Amino acid sequence: MFARSFGGTTMGVDGLIIAVEVDSAAGLPAFDIVGLPDTAVRESKERVRTAIRNSGIQLRQEKVTINLAPAGIRKDSPGLDLPIAVGLLAAYGVVPADCLQTSFFAAELSLEGECRPVRGILPMVIAAREKGLTSVFVARGNANEALLVEGVTVYVIDCLHEVVQFCNGQESLTPAVPSMEEAAPVLRDDFADVQGQFQAKRALEIAAAGGHNLLMIGVPGSGKTMLARRLSSILPRLSREEALEVTKIYSIAGLLPQGGGLVQERPFRSPHHTTSMVAMIGGGSVPRPGEVTLAHHGVLFLDELPEFSKATLEVLRQPLEDRAVTISRVHATLTFPSSMILICAMNPCPCG
Incomplete structure (x- = not known):
């Protein structure tokens, strides 16, 4: 049969x-x-x-x-x-x-x-x-x-x-229904917690308002990472369409929290400086989203910028310009979205 x-x-x-x-x-x-x-x-x-x-x-x-x-x-x-x-x-x-x-x-x-x-x-x-x-x-x-x-x-x-x-009609199943209550996003790192750093906060506010990229240079311990982690808290709340896009990406990557549901927080990704080019941009024999796609509608933070390899930094050029990255493999050619704000941090050059 x-x-x-x-x-x-x-x-x-x-x-x-x-x-x-x-x-x-x-x-x-x-x-x-x-x-x-x-x-x-x-x-x-x-x-x-x-x-x-x-x-x-x-x-x-x-x-x-x-x-x-x-x-x-x-x-x-x-x-x-x-x-x-x-x-x-x-x-x-x-x-x-x-x-x-x-x-x-x-x-x-x-x-x-x-x-x-x-x-x-x-x-x-x-x-x-x-x-x-x-x-x-x-x-x-x-x-x-x-x-x-x-x-x-x-x-x-x-x-x-x-x-x-x-x-076979021997048992009935009740259709599942969505929960009536929609949990509000939880702010773990609030921009309001930062004391001082008025010039840096003003720069981050301008970057958030216009979707600009930002490079912070300062001595270790001056608060660069702390400021970057709190940028998401002053970005507008995700719309329903944006939240669905982010949820789809995180679902495919297997990164949804326990129980699933709609992602309501703007993504914040901070890959280590040893991250490979493929992990940053996405790919594989069956292409999977990389860090630039996981940061879609959110923030991609590169700490210790000079420590990243030249090839890894070079592949960021197209995603930043086109807000999308196209990956071609033998079996398929796929386009991943990558509309994010890039925040970089580095220490001053030792030679001064």
């Missing part, structure tokens, strides 16, 4: 819907996953088979082929475990295939069949809504993040057994 379910992965700062096509047929027992899966996705067949068995479901030994479409894009999300498992159960007739046509699934499976949260849920759910999928099934740790997207029904699932029961 043939069945199709829908999962997702990320490309850059956007989500991409993956159609999981499952075919089971008579023949020598086999379990093949095709469509450019990476190591984590290829290993999902062991997690899926064991999770199904430990959920109390016995499947016939058949030749199973799973295609992840579009086939020309590398898939690297362990969140494809759940759509693969549900599609496999539909192909065997354990769950009706009709319930999968408008549903989006994203969760990693444990060997016991429990659902674990994955990163990048927000951009995936946005892509699912744009594709017309109306029901979203995610792990409990991703619920707050998925609820940021309007126009979809979010179901929180704890294990694979719950999904099977729900699809």
